[in-house]
Every structure is written in structure tokens, then in C-alpha cells.
Amino acid sequence: MNDTDFMRYSRQLLLEDVAFEGQKKLLASRVLIVGLGGLGSPAALYLAAAGVGTLILADDDNVHISNLQRQILFTSQDIGQPKSQAAQRHLKQLNPGIELQVISDRLHGEALNQAVSNVSLVLDCSDNMATRQAINAACVTHNKPLISASAVGFGGQLMVLTPPWEHGCYRCVWPDENEPERNCRTAGVLGPVVGVMGTLQALEAIKVLTGIIPASGSLRLFDARQHSWRALSMQKSARCPVCGGTDAHPL
């Protein structure tokens, strides 16, 4: 770390739980962010700002005007441009000291496996169940911590899933591949609701990367109307085809 780094990260270096050692861990970390929408925007901003050494930014979409109400990484000037490249540009301006890689294709199959295999952890900021299931399976295969969040309407869900998956994986809670009927496009969402969830993904990522105990083993439900949270303990499913329960039939 140089003098500029000490100034840039001074407010988190002051924290005993982070300090010099924690900052070094952040700078040496590689984080894959799948989806640069309402969740990925704040998550990427906070992780870039915190000095996560390498961010891999994956999204196959272009910026649309309807994104700007909540996807705070982008501006009106970015409309029509690939999200991954616009994100890379903005994050570079925020923190020129980190490496920013982009994946502009839809991540699935071997490309997803490849991307997951060489990172420290993964943030699932995607917007559909098929991608969520694929990311979870890849993370279990490669033993990578996964911080998964989602939001629609006034509700959000957050899970911190870490090896050795004692409390199960994403699929233990959601064994169905069907797409939920309600999504941001059909049912709407408030910007700050999805912003809260993406921000908490960044928070939990920093905790995992620096060695602070994360909020794992539970599913957190956010009710933005009541401003209330529920923490529900997760249990490994004996039939989970992904994290390998004893009665599991492999996929």
C-alpha cells in the first residue's frame, strides 16, 4: 500500500476488525459480480470504493432508461451502452487503483464455471432463477462463498452461503427452477429497496474477505413497508442435488 492508499482507505483502516491486515486481504481479493442492475450497482460501487483488488463485472445487457431509477452506477449518458463497460468506466473513476475486468456475455455453462473457479467470492446480483441456480451450483462445485440477494416490490431476500455448506445451499431453500411470476419488470421495485439488498451484499462480502464472521446460515427477509427483518435458519436438504445430501440424486 502506498501513501494514497493509506489516505483512501483510512476510515476503514481505523477499524480494528479491518486494519492493515484486512485491507491487504481486500486488495488481494477477486470478486465476481454477476448482474449489474439494482443490486450490482451499489454492491460494485462499495466494493470498488473499499479497495477489493479485482472486480469481475458480468452483465450482457445494455443500459436502458428504465434502469436509471434504481441502477445508481449509471447515468443518462450511458443509455444504450453495455452495462459492463459503463460500469468499468465509472468504477475506474471512483478507484483507479483496482483492476476491473468485464464479461459482456451471459454467464452460463463453462464460462460461468471458469469465472467462478478463480475468484475469492461471488455476488449473485442477477435477475432470474435459472442464473441463480447455475451460480449456486458453480459456487458449490468450486467451494466459493456466495452472497445471494434479490428484491421485488417492497421485499428483499439475502443469503450468505459459505463452504462447507453446513446449513445447505441456495437450492436447499429453493428446489424449483421455475421463474417467480413477480419480477422488477412485471411487479416493479423501489430503488432504495433493491439498494439496501445490494449494499448488504457488499457489506457481507467485506466481512467474508477480511475475516469478520458473516451473517451466514440464515435467509434474511426484508419487508420495506414495515421496515422489518426476519432471520430464518437454513437447514441442509438431505435430497439436495447440488450440495450433496445423503439421499441426493445428482442433477
Next chain:
Amino acid sequence: MRIHFNDEPMQCADSLTLANLLEHLRLLKPGVALAVNQIIVPRELWEAQELHDGDQILLFQAIAGG
């Protein structure tokens, strides 16, 4: 027996399984998860796990948006 279902008090028959309850309420469908007393119950246990007096049941839907 009295339980709470999604925070509402509810009267229901004895020796009812989680699957029975959801069938009765016509809520047994894909894309939902269920917690009993703040512990998520994996789907394969719904047929076998019985309700107890005072149980707090929470049924909620998957959110995939972001």
C-alpha cells in the same frame, strides 16, 4: 390446536402435516418456502413433519429479481 400462519392466529386439526396444511389452504405450489418457528423446513420434510400447538408457520415466495 392453535397455530400462527403468516403472523395470523389460526385454528387447525390435530396431527396435521405441513403438506396437509398447505393443501388445505390451497397454497401447496412451486416457488414457495416454509419456516416453522424461524427454521426453514426443506421441501422433502413437508409430507412427514407434523404441526404442534403454538407453531409459527411462515410461508413465503422466492424472489429472483435484482
